[in-house]
Amino acid sequence: MYRAALLLCLPLLAACTTVEGTGRSQFNVYSVDDEAQLGQEAYTEELKNAKIVPATDPRAQRVQKIGKRIEQSAKQRCPNMANRMTWTWTVVDDPKTVNAWMVPGGRAAVYTGMIDFAKSDDELAVVMGHEASHAIARHGTERASLFNLGTNVVGAVTGSGAAQSGAQAIVEVGLNLPHSRDQEIEADEMGLLIAAQAGYDPRTAIDLWKRMQANGGGPPEWLSTHPSEGTRIERLQKLMPQATAIYQRAQQNTPAAPTPLNAPPAAAPAPGPTSAAPRSQSR
């Protein structure tokens, strides 16, 4: 797949780009601005009839909190792309759908079925990191670029004028074009490190993917195009020492516990006033 992409890149150097975070060469005819526009339209279309969980709902707040940390981590690891994205995490009330997605440009949806399926914030963060990585690595427009090129070539050869329309592109770029297996592995690996740097335990990813398989559920994209579970687990385990080191460093950088409320040791013991220290300082 990517060898083919590289060959395509030769005569079309202007359409060659590099995936931030992995350094992989990518063939992509879309500009970052264009894909953000397409992504926004696909996002609006997809959620047109969805039941959105209000922002005040604890489930939405939980996803927002994790999403903010994923965003910050992504901006540290992949600043060029992550800073150009519009980070939005919407929760869709649909307990039967174990799914999450992010369109090009950064808008994302997490279904309540996925929230219920995840045993912890760590697992949810692994999923959200995976989805964010698809957008950071520009997987949607990468697939659409190859598809578009193929369609145009067929059109030129047959004279059928089968070039893709803008409306088709929106649908394909947004959600319907399945990711390739290589893209899934790339999103797994990027997402694991992003979640780890956000302070979420990457080791939970192994059990998450195993349960997903055992459940026979999981996001359709994972079922339809995923590498075999063996490959996926092997790749994740290989990356785990690095991910764990990043996670532990993130833990050290983040205050593990709130600053103690008690006065500095030099201060004379004065339980009354000391215990009344302002709590807001501990955050």
Ligand SMILES: [Zn+2]
């Ligand atoms: Zn994926």
